[in-house]
Amino acid sequence: RDVPTTYYGVTSVRGNLAAEWLANGSIEKVIDIGSDTLELQWSFDYLGDRYSSVDNNRISYINDSFLHDARVTYKFYGGIEIAAYVTNISDEEREVFNYDFVSSGYRMVSYAPPRWWGVSIRKDF
Numbered sequence: 001r002d003v004p005t006t007y008y009g010v011t012s013v014r015g016n017l018a019a020e021w022l023a024n025g026s027i028e029k030v031i032d033i034g035s036d037t038l039e040l041q042w043s044f045d046y047l048g049d050r051y052s053s054v055d056n057n058r059i060s061y062i063n064d065s066f067l068h069d070a071r072v073t074y075k076f077y078g079g080i081e082i083a084a085y086v087t088n089i090s091d092e093e094r095e096v097f098n099y100d101f102v103s104s105g106y107r108m109v110s111y112a113p114p115r116w117w118g119v120s121i122r123k124d125f
Contacts (some may be wrong), residue, residue, distance in 0.1 A: 005055045013056045017097075019048035019064070035077035044068040052098045059107050065094040067112070079124035084117070091115040 001012045014020075026043035045067045053060035068090065073083040088094075094112040101108065 003054060007055050007057050013054055014051060016054055017050050017052060019050040021048035021064075022046065037073075037075040039071075039073040039075070041071040041073075042068065043070075047094070053100055055100070057100070059100045060098060062095045062098060065092050066090075067092050067094060081120075081122045081124075083120045083122075085120075086115065086117040088113065088115045 002010055003013050004010050005013065023046040024044060026041060028042075029040045031038040031040070047065055049064045050062050051057075051060045052062055067088050069085065069087045070089060071083060071085040073081055075081045091114055092112075093114075096110045096112055098107055098109040
């Protein structure tokens with residue numbers, strides 16, 4: 001309440017980067033295959049809309065986003081594990097922050113990483 005802003009004077013605003021809704025979770029299934037193990041994992045992250053500036057103007061508005069990841073891991077009895085994973089499966093363009101350059105009229109945006117996948121091999125000693 002009573003926050004001095006560049007665009008609107010003194011007014012009430014939503015807090016900087018304060019999303020109204022946040023949610024995350026994961027599901028994991030472990031399947032025993034003889035003395036080996038197969039693990040299936042899926043996780044998600046929802047981040048509601050928010051503003052990157054105290055001004056709460058349309059330039060600093062950041063849309064809500066939903067990201068989800070998956071991983072499949074095979075663990076051998078001898079301590080070797082092979083995993084394949086993908087992050088940001090739907091390749092969502094999640095804005096993390098944006099900068100309002102008032103004097104020039106430009107907006108610069110930073111994003112979370114795009115879809116990424118990989119494979120890992122690990123040995124426990």
